[in-house]
Amino acid sequence: MSAAESGPRPVAAASWGARRGDAFAGTTVLIRFNLRRDRIRLPVWIGSLLLVTLGSVSSLTTQYATAEERASVAETLRGPAGLAMTGPERYVAGEYTYGAMTSHQLIGFTAIAIGIMSVLTVVRHTRTEEEAGRAELVRAGVVGRHAHLTAALTVAATAGVALGLVLAAGLTALGVDSVSPRGSLLYGATSALIGITFAAIAAVAAQITPFARGASGLGLAAVALAYALRAVGDVGTEALSWLSPIGWAQRAYPYVDDRWWPLLPHIALTAACVAAAFALGARRDVGSGLRPPRPGRPTASEALASPLGLAVRLHRGVFTGFAAGAALFGLMYGSILGDAEQLIENNDELRRSIGRLGGDVVESFASVIMGLLAVLAASYVVVATLRARGEETAGRAEPLLATGLSRTRWLAGHLTVALVGGTLVMALAGVGFGVAGAASSGDGDLLWRLPLASLVYVPALWATAGAALALYGWFPAASGAAWAIPGYAFFVTVLGEVMDVPDVLRDVSPIGHVPQLPAADMSWTAPVVLALLGAALTAAGLAGLRRRDLDLK
Template sequence: MTATATAPTTGERADRTGGPRSPLAGTGTLIRFNLRRDRVRLPVWIGASLLATVGSVSSFKATYPEPEDIESAKATFEAPAGLAMSGPDHYLSGEYHYGAMTGHQMISYMALVIGIMSILTVVRHTRTEEETGRAELLRSNVIGRHAHLAAALVVAVAANVLLGVLLAAGLGSLGVDGVTASGSLLYGATSVGIGVVFTAIAAITVQITPFARGSSGMAIAALGVAYALRAVGDVGADTFSWLSPIGWAQRTYVYVDNRWWPLLLNVALAAVCVALAVFLSTRRDVGAGLRPPRPGRPSATDRLAHPVAFALRLHRGVLIAFGFGALLMGVAFGSLLGETDDVLDSSDEFRETVEELGGSLEEAFASVVLAILVLIAICYAVMTVLRARAEETGGRAEPLLSTGLSRTRWLGSHLVVALAGGSLISVLGGLGFGLAGAGPADDSGLIWSLTWAAAAYAPAVWVTAGIALVLVGWFPGASAAAWAAPAYMFFTVYLGQLMDTPDFLLNLSPLSHVPQVPAEDLEWTPLLILTALAAGLIALGLAGFRRRDLDLK
C-alpha cells in the first residue's frame, strides 16, 4: 500500500510532524532572541527616560522653591508659546503644584522619547530582519508567518510596560508636593498608552515599504504629526488635540483630575492598528512591501556616475520626507506667533522673562522653536552618515570601492548629502515658520529673518554629522551611538534649564553655542569655531575610514 501525504492548508507550511504550522510558531524563541539582542539598547532607553523624568521632577523644588516662583512659572506657561511647548491650560486652572507641573511639562516631552524607542524597536526586529534576509531564512524552517511581528510587538510593549512601572514607582517615591501615588500610577500608564500606540503604528509602516529606513521615517513622521496636532490644539483649537494620541494622554490630567478613560482611546487605536498590521502582512511576500519600488530606467543617467549624485539618489526619498516634515512643523508653530503679544498685558512675569532674553516676544518664542526645528535636520544628518555604514555592511560599498572610486570620495559623497541636506532641512523649517508667522504677526520681515536665523544653525548640524563620521570611521561597531548626540541636544533644549543643569554640561551641546537668533544678534565667532570643529571631526573620521578594513557581513 502506498502512503498518501495530506497537503497542508493553503497559506500554511507543514511543521516537523507533518501538520500545518502555526502562524505564531517560534514566537517565544524570537522574543528571547530579541531581548538578547537588545540587552544594552533597551536598558539605555529605559534608564535615560526614567532618569530624565525623575530628575526633572525632583529638580522642581530647587527651581521653584517659593510660591512666587511657581506663580511666575505658571504665568510663563500661560503664554501660547508655553502651552505649545508643554500641554493644555487645564493644568494651570487650579493650584500649580509640582504634580501639575509634572503632568503639564513632561508628558509631551516623554511622548517623543517613548515613541521613538517603540518605533525603532519594532522596525529593528521586523523590517530590518527582512531587509537583511534573516527573516526569510528563519521562516523557511520553523518560524511562523506572524512570529516576527508578534515577537517585536511583545518586546516593544514589554519595554513600555517596564518603563511605566519604573516611572510610577520612581515618581511615587519622591515625596514631592502634589506628586501622589495614584497620580504616579496614572503617569506611568500614560507612558505605556503612548508607547503602545506608536508600537502599533510602526507595525503598519513596516508592511508598507520594503526598507527599514522608510518604515522608521513614516512612523516618526506620524509621531511628529501627533505632536504638532497636540501643540496646535493646546494653544486654542482643542479639537486638534483630540486627533492626537499624545493629546489623549495629556487629557488624563494626571495629578490634577486623574482621569483614566482617555487612555482607552490609546488602547483602542493600538488594537485597531495591530489588527490592520496583521491583515496587511498577509497581503505581501517576505522582504517585499505593499508599496513596491518603482522600476528604474533601463540605463542610468550620466550624472549618476558621479558619487555625490549617486549618494543623493540614495538619500532622495528621506531628504524629501524630512524637508516636508520640517516645513509643516514650521508652519504649525508659525501659526502661533500672532497670539504671543496678547500675553504681555496680562503677565508681568513673562514680560520680565522676555526682557532678559532680549528682543520681542515673537523673537523669544522663535528662538526656542528654531532650536527644536533644527533637531529634525540634525537627525537627518546622523541618519544619512549612518546610511554609509549600512551600505558597507550590506555589501553594496565593496563593488563601488573595487573600481577607481576612492574611499574618501565614496564616504565623502554621503557626507556632502548629509551636510547640505541637513542645512536645507533647517532652512525649510525656518521658511515655513516665517511664512506662517508673518501673517498673524503682521510682519513680512519675519520670512527672511527666521529663514536666515535657521540657516545660522547649520554649523551645529555639521558638528553632529562629524561626530557620526568619527564613529563610522574609527569605531564602526559602535556607530549607532551617534544617536546619543541628537538625544543629548534634545535634552538640553527641553529640560536643560528646567533641571538646572550645570553650564559645563549645557556647553557640550553644539546648539548651546549658536546665538539665539532672532532674539539675539548674530555673532560669527561661535559659528566659525563650530565650523572649524566640524571640519576637524570630518577629517578625523575620513582618516579612520581610510585606515581600517571594510566590515562586510
C-alpha cells in the first residue's frame, strides 16, 4: 500500500460531499448549521405566534358568546376604519361566526409578524454573513455560490411550514364551533405561504444592497407596503388588495368560503423572486450588492467625527422606519377611537380594563391603546441600544476604541440616540393617535391630550434602555434577553385580561407602572422611580463595559 493510499482522506471533500463546480455544494451542511444557530430564535417566534393566535380565538369565544353579540361587532367593523384595521368586507357580509372572526381579525396582523420573521431569517443567513466576512471564508472551501442563499431560504420555508402545521393542529384542537379542520388547514397554509413569500422577497433584497440593515429595511418595507395596499384596497379600490400577498391570504376566506386558488399568486411570486434572487446573486461578487453604496464626501463632516454624530448616522435608517410605523399605527388606532363604545360594548375583557381606569369610555380606551404604542417604542429602544453589541462583534468598535475615544463616550453616543429616538418614536405615535382620535371622536382636546399622555411613557423607555445596556455591559452574550421586556409588556397588554394575569405580574413590566393617561390621574412617583432606575442601570452598564474585554467574533 502506497503512502498516498494509506494517508488520511480529504476532510473537505468527504464532509461536503460535492464538487467545487457545483453551485449548490455544501447546502445541506449550511442548512443544519443555520438550524442550529436558530434553534432558540425560530421556536420562540413560532411558539409566540401560536400562543397569540390560540389565545385570541379563545378570547373571542368568551367575549362574544351569542350570535347577536358577534353581529354587533361585525356592524362596527363594517365601517372604513374597521375594514382597514382588519380585512375585506366579505367576512362581515354574512354570519359572523367564530371562524370568520378568527380569519378577519387575525390574518392581517399575524401576517406582519410572520413577514418580519422570514425577512430577518433570510437576511441573517445571507447578507449578514457576507457583511461580517464569514461567507467569504466559508466559500473558500467546497461551498457553491448559491449554497448560502439556498440554505437560508430552506430554513425560512421550514419555519413557515412548521408554523402552518402547528396553527392548523392547534386551531383544530380547540374544538371551537365553525373553526373546522378544513378551514384550519387552509388558515395554516395561508400563514405558511405568507412566510415563504416574504422570505423570497427578502432574498431579492439581499442581492441589492451590500449592507444587512439595508436588506432588512427593504424586506420590512415590502411587508409594510403589502399591509398598506391591503388596507387601502379593502376600504376602496379592491384591485390594490390583489397586489398584496396579505390581501391574497385574506381572500382565501378560511372558515367562510375555504378557497384555495387565491394562494396560487403566492406560489407564482415566490417562484419569480427565488429565480430572480439566484440570477442576481450570480451577477455580483461576494460582499457587494447590485446597488453600489453612494460615495461619501471627501472629508467627513464635523458632526460625523464625533461619537454622537456617528451613532446618529448609523441609526438613522432604523429610526426612520420605527418613527413612520409608530405614526402610522397611531393614525390607524386613532381612526377607530370614535367607535370605542361600540367596540367594547360586548367585549368583557376590554370593559374590565377600562372599568379599572374609570372615566370617559373614549379616554379609557385610548389609555389601553397607548400601552400598545409604548410596546412599539420600547422595541425601538432595545434595537438602538443593542446596536453597540453589533458594532462590537462585527469588529468595527475596536478600531474606534484604539484611538483616543473612550468606551464611555462611544457607548454614550448609541445610548443617546436610543433615549432621544425612543422619546421621538413615542411622541410621533401620540401625535398620530391624537390627530386621528380627535377627528374620529369629535373631541378636539384629544389633539393635545394624547400626545402629552404618550410622553408619560418616556421614563419606562429609559428604564428599558438601561436594562438592555446593563445586560450588554456585563453579560454581552445574553444581551438579547433585553427583548423579553417589550415581549412581556406585549403579553400582559394584549393577553392580560384574557388569561386573567394578576396585577403583581403586570407590574413586572416597566410599562405597567406608568399612569394610564388620559383616563387615570397623573402621579409622578412611578415616572420618577423609573427614570432613576434607568439611570442606575445605565451607570451599571457603562461600568461593566469598562471592566471587560471586547467580545470579537
